[in-house]
Amino acid sequence: MAEAMRLDKRNRAQANRVQAEQKAQYLAFNLGGEAFAMEIRSIKEVIQYGTLTEVPLMPEFIRGVINLRGAVVPVIDLSVRFNRPPTEVARRTCVVILEVPCQGDVVELGVIVDHVSEVLDIGPSEIEPAPAFGSSLRSDFIAGVGKVGGKFVIILDVAHVLSIDEMAALAAGTGGEGPAA
Numbered sequence: 001m002a003e004a005m006r007l008d009k010r011n012r013a014q015a016n017r018v019q020a021e022q023k024a025q026y027l028a029f030n031l032g033g034e035a036f037a038m039e040i041r042s043i044k045e046v047i048q049y050g051t052l053t054e055v056p057l058m059p060e061f062i063r064g065v066i067n068l069r070g071a072v073v074p075v076i077d078l079s080v081r082f083n084r085p086p087t088e089v090a091r092r093t094c095v096v097i098l099e100v101p102c103q104g105d106v107v108e109l110g111v112i113v114d115h116v117s118e119v120l121d122i123g124p125s126e127i128e129p130a131p132a133f134g135s136s137l138r139s140d141f142i143a144g145v146g147k148v149g150g151k152f153v154i155i156l157d158v159a160h161v162l163s164i165d166e167m168a169a170l171a172a173g174t175g176g177e178g179p180a181a
Contacts, residue, residue, distance in 0.1 A: 023123040023126075024041075026040060026119070026120045026122055026146065026153075027046070028119070029096065029114070030115055031078055031079055031082075032087075032114070034154065036113075036154050036156055037153045037154070037155050037156070038098070038155070038156050039143075039158065040119060042158050043099075044097040044098060044108065046097070046116050047095050047110075049089055050066070052065070059170050061077050061167070063080075066095065068108070073097065073108045074109055074110065075112060076109060076112070076162065076167075077111075077112050078111045078161070082141070087113075089112075092114065092115035093112060093114060093115065094112075095110040095111065096110065098111065100158065101159070102164040103164075107164055120146070120153065122146045122153075126146055127145065127146050128146075129144055130144060140157065140160045141157060142154055142157060
């Protein structure tokens with residue numbers, strides 16, 4: 001009986017280690033010459049950049065809206081959200097459609113990226129914490145820095161980058177900026 005309990009404990013400990021080392025999947029993309037990634041669980045689909053309807057009096061980071069199978073989806077220019085120049089639309093420019101939690105509900109948002117590169121499997125041991133200084137991004141936008149094939153990819157914290165409350169506050173002109181980088 002005691003032997004069975006020890007084996008069961010050992011199996012659970014091994015299962016916990018395996019689960020902790022399980023790699024999560026991230027969608028890698030380029031923006032302004034830098035490599036970024038977002039956890040794939042929040043991504044609904046990737047579509048080619050197409051017709052976009054501009055909406056007057058919107059904040060600069062909201063590029064417009066698209067019709068996604070009858071639903072109106074706002075499209076965020078991620079580059080402008082990072083206080084950089086607007087994304088120049090090119091042949092490989094695409095819109096990543098995400099499902100972002102908002103007050104107990106889920107909202108669909110699109111983000112413009114230069115191009116999507118691949119889906120990466122990154123384990124927890126391959127992710128370093130966000131740098132405390134030296135990044136041009138706000139530190140709360142960065143979930144970590146992934147080490148993939150000898151290169152680094154900045155893993156974005158979608159909940160902070162696309163915070164509906166913060167973007168609404170910015171649109172209303174009441175600020176809403178998080179902590180400085």
